[in-house]
Amino acid sequence: MPELLRTSLYDAHKKLGAKMVDFHGWEMPLHYPAGILAEHRAVRNACGLFDVSHMGRIALRGQGAAALLDLLFTGEIDDLPLGKARYGFLCNEKGGIIDDVVVLSLAPQAFLLVCNAASWDRALGWVQQWSPRFEPVEIVPGREETAMIALQGPAAAERLETLAPGLSTSLPPFAVTSEVVAGLLVTVARTGYTGEDGFEFILGAKEGPDLWRALLKEGAAPCGLGARDTLRLEAGFRLHGQDMDEDTTPLEAALGRFVRMEKVFVGVEALREQKRAGLSRRLVGFTLEGHDIPRAGYAVRAEGQEIGRVTSGTFSPTLQRGIGLAYAPPRHAEPGTRIIVDIRGRDAPGKVVALPFYRRKQGESSLASL
Template identity: 45%
Template sequence: MSKTNLKKTPLNHVHRELGGKMVDFGGWDMPVQYPAGVIEEHLATRTRAGLFDVSHMGEIFVEGTDAIRFVNRLTTNDVSKLENGQAHYSVFTNKQGGAVDDLLVYRIGPGKLLLVVNAGTTDKDWEWIQSHVDEDEDVTIRNASDEYCQIAIQGPAAQSILQTMTETDLSQIKYYWFTFGEVAGVDAIISRTGYTGEDGFEVYAASEHAEALWRQMTEAGADHGILPCGLAARNTLRLEAGMSLYGHELSDDITPLEANLGWITKFDQEEFIGREALSDLKAAGLKRKLVGFEMREPGIARDGFEVEVDGKQAGYVTSGSPAPFLKKNIGLAFVPPEFAKLGQELKINIRGKLVSAMVVPTPFYKRERSI
C-alpha cells in the first residue's frame, strides 16, 4: 500500500533499496527500521556509528539587521549569547508559555540565522514565524526546507569516518558549533550536534547531493561497522539520552519549564513571547514535572499510560520503551512535583495491571565525553 500523498526525502528510493520498512511519520514516508532491526541499529550508534536521514526536518533562514532580535523575541534561549558558528537548543513558546516547537538556532553571522525545526511542525512553525514579523523590522525569512537534505552521522566512530570525506579539521569543531566546508566535494554545513546522546555530526547540503553524501558515508563507514538507522532507533537513542520529543514531552500545552528545559529558558534577556506566563508559572510553582523512571518489575510502559501513586492517578507516561543499550525498560512521565523525587515509587498502569517503577536521574545514558 503506497500512499502517494506522503512527502519524500531525496533519499526515499535509497531507503527502499536498503529494505527499510517505510511508515507515515507526520506526513512523511520514512524508514522506521532497516533489516538489521532497531536493536542492532541502536547498538551500532552507541558503539560504532549510525547513519540517519533527517532530511524531513525543516530549515528556515532569518536574515537582516534585526535577525537576532527577532528570533530572540520568538524563542526562550538567548540568541544574543551565540557567536558566529555556534548553535543552541531552544523553544518557540506561545503566549501561555506552551511550546509551539523545539528547534536548533544556528548563528551564521550577525545578520543571518538558521532555524532547524521538526518535520511535522514545519508548516505550523513557518506560519507562526511569518505572523510575528513586524513591518518596521529588517527581517527576511525563507523556508528552505525543500532545498536541503540533512544527514546525521552519530556514534564514537563518526568523526573518523566523516574526516575521510572532508578537508575541514573536524577535531576543531566543538560540541554545538558548526562550520561551512566541503564533504565529498559538496558544499555543506557541518554541525557537531545530534539527537542520540553520542558524539557526531549533522551535515546539511543541497538536496540534490543527498544520495552521493549518503553513499559515500556508507562506504567510508563500512570498516567501522556503520549501519543505516531508522526512526525507531532514533527514538530509543534520544530517550536513553533523556531528550525531549515534540508532541510527547513538549506541546502547545506543555511549557519548557515543566519539561526540565529551564536551562534554555532565559529570563535575564529582552522580552520573548510567553515570558510573562513562564515567569508567573515559575513563581507560582510547577503543577507537574517531567521525570525519568525505570521499571522495577517486568513490563514495558508505553506513551500515554497512566501513572498512579498510592492508588491515585498521578500523571501519565510521555515516552516509554525498552532501552536497548541499557537493557532496561525506561520512560519519561509527568507527575506532580511531590512525586518527582529520586527513588519515588510509581505504578504504571499497563493494560489494567499496576506495575512498579522508580524515579531515576536523567539522562538514563551518558556517554564518556572527550569533546
C-alpha cells in the same frame, strides 16, 4: 490518504531494504533489515547514519533577523557567536512550547532554525506572524530544497576524517561551519539527537544521496526513526508533540536551563509567573522492574492515586529494561519515588530516576554541553 512527502534519499532507503512508514506526512525509514536493536547498538558502539531531511528548516536573513529571533527564542541570541548552534524554544504568550528548535548562527544576520517535522508549519507561521515589525527580514522555508543527514556515534569523528580531513578537530560540540565534505559544499554542525558525539549535515537535496553513499562507504550503519527514538529517549531528550506541546512550558518539561528568564521574549511573563507560583507538574524519567515496557498513554500511579500518563516509553536496549517519561506532581517527582505503571491492567512497579537514562562515558551529551 494524502500523498506522502519523500526526501531525496528515498531511493537510497528502498535500495537498502528499509521498512518505510508515514511519519507526520513523510515516508521515512523505520528501520533497515538489521533492525532497531542492531541500529541502536551501532550508534552507541560505533557509528550510525540517519536521514533527517524531514526536519523543518527556516532561514532568517536581513537586518531584523537577530532582533526577530531574540523576541521569539527562549535562549540568548545577542551572545550567540557566529558559527555556533543553540538549543531552545519558541513559546506562545502563555509560555507553551510551539516547538523546540536549534538555532544555527551562520553569518551576521543569517540564521537557520531547525524545527520538528510535525510542528514545522506552526513554527513557520509563528515566525512569519511576528516578522512585520522587524523588516527587513527574509524568511525562507527550506525543506524539500535541502537534505539533512546525521552521522552519530563514538566513531563518527573518525569516519569523517577521510571525507573531510581535520574537520572534527576544528569543530567542537555545538559549532557549525561550511565545509567541503566528500567534495560537496555542506553546512556541518556538531549536534545530534542520540546522546552520542556526532555531526549533522545540510546540503542541496540533489547532492544528498552522494553524501549518504560516501558516509555509508566509510562504514556508518544506516539507521531509521525507530532507533532514533530509542536513542533519544535513553539520552533523555524530549520529543515535541509527545513529551511537550503548546500546553506545556519549558519549566514543566524540566528544561528551564534553556530559558533566559531575565531576557524579554514572547511567553517570558507567563513563565516568570509560573516560576513564582510554583509548578503543579514536572516531567520525570522512570524505569520499570522486570520485563514490562511502558508505552505512551499508560497511567502512572503513586500512593494509590493516578498522578499522570506516560508520554514516551520504550524498551531501553542499553539498560535492558522499560524506560519512560511522564508528568508528575512535584512531590512525586524526586528520584527514588516509587511508582506503578498500569500495563494493560497489570501493575508494574518502578521508580523515578534522574535524567538522562544514559550518558556517554567521555564528555557530556551534546545538549548538556551547552
